[in-house]
Amino acid sequence: MPNPYSEIFHAPGAKGFAAAGFIARLPVAMATMGIVTMLSQSHGEYWLAGAVSATFALTNALVAPQISRLVDRYGQSRILTPATIVSVAAFTVLLLATHFKWPYWTLFLSAFVAGTMPSMPAMVRARWTELYHGTPKLHTAFAFESVLDEVVYMAGSVLAIGLSVSLFPEAGPLAATLFLAVGTALFVIQKSTEPPVRPVEAKASRSALGVPAVQIITFTLIAVGIIFGTAEVSVIAFSEELGQKGAASFVLAGYAAGSLVVGLVFGTLKLKASLGRQFLIANMVAMLTTLPLLWVNSIPLLALMLFLAGASISPTFITAFGLIERLVPSSQLTEGITWAMTGIFIGMAVGSFISGYVIDAFGAQNGFWVSVAGGALALTAALFGQRILQRPAREAVPQAAAA
Numbered sequence: 080m081p082n083p084y085s086e087i088f089h090a091p092g093a094k095g096f097a098a099a100g101f102i103a104r105l106p107v108a109m110a111t112m113g114i115v116t117m118l119s120q121s122h123g124e125y126w127l128a129g130a131v132s133a134t135f136a137l138t139n140a141l142v143a144p145q146i147s148r149l150v151d152r153y154g155q156s157r158i159l160t161p162a163t164i165v166s167v168a169a170f171t172v173l174l175l176a177t178h179f180k181w182p183y184w185t186l187f188l189s190a191f192v193a194g195t196m197p198s199m200p201a202m203v204r205a206r207w208t209e210l211y212h213g214t215p216k217l218h219t220a221f222a223f224e225s226v227l228d229e230v231v232y233m234a235g236s237v238l239a240i241g242l243s244v245s246l247f248p249e250a251g252p253l254a255a256t257l258f259l260a261v262g263t264a265l266f267v268i269q270k271s272t273e274p275p276v277r278p279v280e281a282k283a284s285r286s287a288l289g290v291p292a293v294q295i296i297t298f299t300l301i302a303v304g305i306i307f308g309t310a311e312v313s314v315i316a317f318s319e320e321l322g323q324k325g326a327a328s329f330v331l332a333g334y335a336a337g338s339l340v341v342g343l344v345f346g347t348l349k350l351k352a353s354l355g356r357q358f359l360i361a362n363m364v365a366m367l368t369t370l371p372l373l374w375v376n377s378i379p380l381l382a383l384m385l386f387l388a389g390a391s392i393s394p395t396f397i398t399a400f401g402l403i404e405r406l407v408p409s410s411q412l413t414e415g416i417t418w419a420m421t422g423i424f425i426g427m428a429v430g431s432f433i434s435g436y437v438i439d440a441f442g443a444q445n446g447f448w449v450s451v452a453g454g455a456l457a458l459t460a461a462l463f464g465q466r467i468l469q470r471p472a473r474e475a476v477p478q479a480a481a482a
Contacts, residue, residue: 334386
């Protein structure tokens with residue numbers, strides 16, 4: 080039986096842009112945790128570390144979709160190069176400001192400008208779409224990308240923290256900066272697989288966020304992100320409450336591993352249900368798997384429940400990006416994907432904040448109520464959005480009208 084994952088790399092250039100994209104996306108996971116670790120060690124002030132890291136994260140969440148919109152208008156190579164140069168320069172200033180103890184405002188300003196870092200996972204998915212649009216191989220390619228996302232989030236934060244702790248404070252963000260520069264350069268020079276710039280449809284003159292499908296998917300993924308953000312904070316607090324704080328990293332690794340395993344399997348399936356229905360079912364599973372977390376009373380049980388909860392992550396992402404590829408105008412594809420990914424990051428920030436407040440006020444166990452609320456919100460959004468998510472693909476609309 081042929082391996083569907085090996086088949087997607089038969090296309091010329093696929094291995095090259097996938098490898099370069101993997102290197103270039105490592106900073107997505109390394110930057111925020113690297114900044115926190117770097118500044119907490121160099122300045123000894125966690126409020127400063129968190130504030131500077133949040134400045135970068137929130138700026139990137141708002142700016143990355145705009146950069147992707149420019150990419151759709153003018154092409155990847157014309158936009159990625161200057162955006163990356165600006166981001167790399169800003170990260171360099173941040174490193175120097177940290178090392179030489181420059182005024183605090185230089186830390187915030189450089190972190191703000193570094194937020195111009197482009198969304199490389201969206202760029203890679205756009206190239207897969209160009210190769211396999213309208214074929215089952217695109218489903219497999221999106222599954223592969225979701226698995227890589229899990230690997231990056233598992234390894235990136237650990238690498239950033241490990242480098243800064245074991246070598247010197249600036250080591251983690253420095254490595255992230257180098258990965259961004261080298262990975263993007265290797266990605267951009269591969270012109271043969273770069274998606275062509277397509278004429279902007281009349282309805283696509285504004286932001287992709289104006290497309291109803293993007294609104295529904297982004298809002299749903301904000302709610303899903305709340306589940307993730309809550310899990311990270313609540314697991315750490317729960318482990319510490321039981322006197323086993325060191326176990327938190329293994330529990331969270333299992334959470335990601337559950338998603339990775341199911342993602343690999345899901346990518347090989349050829350389901351008959353529509354993508355909209357698959358998206359709804361994935362969100363239903365996500366909601367249901369948050370409920371047992373309210374009654375866990377030990378680290379092994381928590382690890383098992385989170386491993387099972389990870390089963391819904393990859394299918395949710397894979398179907399979400401598949402819906403965007405099908406329902407968003409091709410001239411806005413990269414921006415549409417980036418808005419979906421931005422939704423995840425916003426949700427994680429919201430979940431971390433709310434769950435932290437709940438934990439301080441009511442205890443670690445009650446932090447998981449935020450996960451339940453996020454799951455219920457995601458399921459509700461996916462359910463009420465079914466009418467829009469079940470619409471024919473964008474290419475089918477003109478044909479239907481002609482018929």
